[in-house]
Amino acid sequence: MKEIYTAPEMEIVEFEAEDVITS
């Protein structure tokens, strides 16, 4: 039995430079 279809969705999250964790 086939699964009910849901349209594919993606959320693309681009990190900002200040999100980079620095000791």
Add this chain to the structure above:
Amino acid sequence: MKLNPKFLTHETKGEHITVSTTGTKFNGLIRSNPTAAFIIESLKSDTTESEIVDKMLEKYDVDRNTAEKDVASIIAQLRRIGAVIDGSQAH
């Protein structure tokens, strides 16, 4: 074409995440619903859009036109951020 090996996938608590690693222009992550996750997982081996559509038709209750349109849209988004590589890049 296939998923760029510099992008790693992870699934936890039903949420599918694809994350870029070093050496990619895109720096971030992708959250996917189960259908988009199915497409991304299909890209882990060298494949084509039509092969992915065929797999979708086997798994889901969907018509070919809808599946083709949706797969093309997802792949275009992935390609735009460098998550999908083609031909000679894939080998």
